[in-house]
């Protein structure tokens with residue numbers, strides 16, 4: 001059994017790789033990372049049960065990039081079912097491997113393969129590819145000296161669903177026998193187990209253990225489906241709509257905690273970040289301020305909030321979906337304490353939707369979908385509150401004095417309108433009118449996604465496709481794009497987005 005790792009330093013990565021980790025803002029390894037990385041570093045073959053959102057890309061990417069030897073040939077191959085995932089994986093590897101000088105080429109179907117082959121031959125160590133195009137390049141003999149020593153099959157069960165299994169088996173015929181093979185899959189249906197038996201050698205299996213604790217019944221749990229770029233707008237809108245008295249927003253990284261708290265302060269909220277890099281003294285000050293209501297919002301990373309015990313937290317917001325059911329349960333458990341009711345809000349993109357369903361199932365959580373209120377809704381609700389506030393306001397002596405002055409200069413109705421306008425302006429409710437993906441559209445996205453998967457590859461070059469873009473919106477398929485080169489010296493224009 002590997003030991004639990006609380007920091008990335010403890011794995012013994014090369015300094016250049018660690019720099020990528022720090023620069024990305026990662027502080028604590030996610031469960032799948034601390035389980036899988038030691039084995040991969042040892043050179044073992046591995047089967048891991050994990051899906052998007054759990055930190056799986058770094059779980060294989062960091063140790064694999066740490067192991068490659070920085071030659072000018074391909075040493076690492078990642079096979080992903082869709083073009084979107086290929087792009088996402090390639091972005092993540094670029095982010096984490098750039099200080100180590102790792103160059104990555106993304107290969108998927110559609111465009112002329114000339115450029116892709118050319119980029120690979122210019123000295124990339126990592127290729128991220130979809131099965132169709134990769135098989136075309138291999139079987140036509142256009143990839144010379146293609147002998148990756150580490151091969152990663154990402155989302156293997158998706159490959160099966162999309163009818164790529166035969167292609168995958170075929171691809172492995174072209175790969176060197178002496179290699180390290182890693183397989184990531186959210187589920188393990190029989191054909192995937194059978195495939196694992198063929199392509200892996202004495203593999204270790206890792207799986208993040210499900211949460212035993214289930215969520216507290218006093219917590220009302222909601223989720224909002226939004227596009228990736230709408231996270232800040234959604235948080236601000238929910239604050240305007242719900243007016244939480246005391247809340248914690250969870251982020252994945254310290255950088256994000258800092259950015260978000262700065263943004264909230266700029267918008268006039270009493271917010272502060274809380275993360276593991278802060279000195280003990282300033283952490284204690286922030287917690288004290290939060291407990292004594294000098295601060296309304298704490299923007300915290302999981303580690304920093306570990307064990308945080310504040311009794312009257314009204315809302316917990318998950319800015320991103322947490323890595324696993326345990327952290328979900330832990331995060332939302334910061335509210336609904338001491339017999340009080342609490343609200344837990346999770347923002348998810350259509351891409352993260354599946355992971356949310358998994359968390360729901362494992363944590364036994366009842367999380368309901370809600371729609372982000374429109375600007376109009378919030379304004380209307382606030383007008384209602386304003387009406388009762390005005391009706392219930394106690395008269396102030398200064399007001400009487402100012403009225404005497406104003407009455408001589410302006411008609412009373414005009415005066416009332418102006419005074420109300422000032423109050424409304426103070427509420428400062430802004431942002432786009434509507435935010436998020438409504439249930440009907442989400443349903444359509446999910447249905448289209450299912451329908452678009454060919455059950456057999458049916459001769460289509462370039463593989464199957466998903467309509468999800470990385471940002472959760474609608475995109476093209478695996479057939480439509482070209483290749484990308486991600487490297488230190490050259491970064492070509494991305495032609496897929």
Ligand code: AMP
Pocket residue numbers: 024025026027028029030033051052053054055056057058092252253
């Ligand atoms: P993945 O499951 O690979 O799609 O990763 C989901 C997201 O989590 C990506 O945006 C990663 O950059 C981010 N991520 C991965 N590992 C960590 C970590 N240890 N700490 C913070 N963020 C992470």
